[in-house]
Amino acid sequence: MDAMTENKPARVVVIGLASCFGCQLQITNVERHLLDILGQVDLRYWQLTSSDPMPEEFDVAVVEGAATTEEAVETLSAARARARWVIAIGACAVTGGIPAMAAPGFEERAAAVYGEAAPEACGALRAPAPVGSVIAVDYEVRCCPIDPLDFADTLQRVLRGSNKSVPTSTLCGECKRNERGCFYGRETLCLGLVTRAGCGARCPDLGRPCNGCAGLSPDANVASARAVATRSGVDPARLDKALELFNTVDPSLAPKG
């Protein structure tokens, strides 16, 4: 019998792995609504804001960051064993994000930065991986950083349930509704062609092409995107390179054969 079915507020812990802490900060960046959002849950552990230690029992684990050490893997396994729901927040946790750019040749990179051996304090390093490749994840809040209201929305779904399905379409459709024109008409690379929708195309709306922080859409047709790039005077190799920013460890981008 867990807390939620006993009609008690869900016990929530927030866990930070390898990340910039920006998504945890984004949770606090809804100042006006912060107490309303946190008031619905029994917040048991959040190292960023409180000295209270990690408890033995909880219902919801919110995880930010990529797993880059064996200790992180243990933390995740322990959290999975205890939590009824695991929410991965931010690109690092969902797709491996920017930390996963270092995944290819990770050990050599560590040696290049630290010399022969990384300090003991680094822990037992392993190639960066998204949370979902280590443990089962129930909910995802995408993007780098997360939109705090997206987190609030996901938390509602965890606490109260929802029939809403997660969008799988690409960003282009959302962007077109903003009527700002297309970067490809200006010979400029944009990853909106293949990136998962859901953010409202904030970056293109502000004059900046999409960098793909929501991760590759399951509906993406990368081969077709390369053809679009070529037709628009953008080197398709640049599209492939740019896709590494947030999708280095996405198995669907691995070379075929």
Place this chain on the structure above:
Amino acid sequence: MARTAISIDHIARIEGHGNVRLVIEDGQVLTCQMEVVEPARLFESMVVGRPFDEVPYVASRICGICSSSHVVTDLRAIEAALDVRVTDRTAALRELLVYGSFLQNHATHLFVFSAPDFLGHRSVFPLADENPALFDKALGMKALGNELCTAVGGRSVHPITAVVGGFTSEITPAEYRALADKMDAMADFAVEAVDLFDGFEVPAIETAGDMLAMVAPGRYPVCDSDAARFVRAGYDFNCAQVEEEVEEYPVGHSAAFLARARRTGSPYMTAALARVNASWDALSQRARYAAAKAGLRPPELNPLMNNLAQAVELVDVLDRCAALCRRLADDAFEGSSAPAAFEVRAGEGVGFTEAPRGALFHRLAIDREGRVIRANILTPTAQNVANLEADMRLLAEKLVGEGRSEAAIRLEVEKLVRAYDPCLSCSVH
């Protein structure tokens, strides 16, 4: 034999993961370590081979709280390497963006991280019931920082609009004026914050280390000077010489490299306190008065006074941002913020800014095709850890000498760590 071992795992209310190890035996501090156990993400290796214009976007992800600073620092490094000149308007917008992160950082650090220690709480949340007016105003200050970053950068964390040579988007003059009014309206609370932190008692210690800050004649610069000053030793250097002046060295208990001044061998602090010490005369009048009233005047060598220095900076930043916003609304800066045109070529440059937590340096070397050959990042916290350890030893020795309890020493040590406002995710990067 009286032996006290204080171990704090994953010290709370700081950004990133760190442990404190302190062993005291018969009044002697035997071990005093700040273990930085933040996972290494290896940013310097990650950007090698990538297009130069991706670097600010990637480096921004070193740290959520000072993402604006990492972006502006990288833009300055790239522009130094490629000889790109920006307009006064672009420079003013960058200043606003950096100040936005000062407001976010200082408000978060002072009220969410630091104040609970002095008010007898484990987090800021009990304050919502105990002193709702203070709680609301504190979060209001933080929200204003977010609003400023969103207005200038497009969102509160990881700015979108700041690119090489300029900005991709700007808000309207009316929006700048509305922001300026909000800054003015918040100024009284910033002065109250100085009084609040002035009222918190801290042990009297003096750091033996130096202080490092960006300087410019007659100003309080944050992102438009190349001159750095070791305030106590009394010499300046150009940011392009940072590696000749600052030695980074590894220690086993820290995933971050530590740092010391090469000329003097001294560890040092870089933070709001170093800036106030370096440029006190150039604080806004209101900030200077507030500082003077609280007794914060150079030379101030107690690192615990960094909290107070941040509160003084809140006053200063609000005054400066209000003026900048009004001038932007009036189109009083030369040039447009539209990204300047430039040629890609081989080059190398150092970007230098004052991040909320102190001096931040990025070096980038770029090849003819615009790909990154080499990157070096020196963050404020990496520079501060050695000095923090030295001060922690000083503090522990003093408290042991006064016969204070283990619990009291532990709390004071935590307060000192927080006063440094460490960002361990930055320090390891």
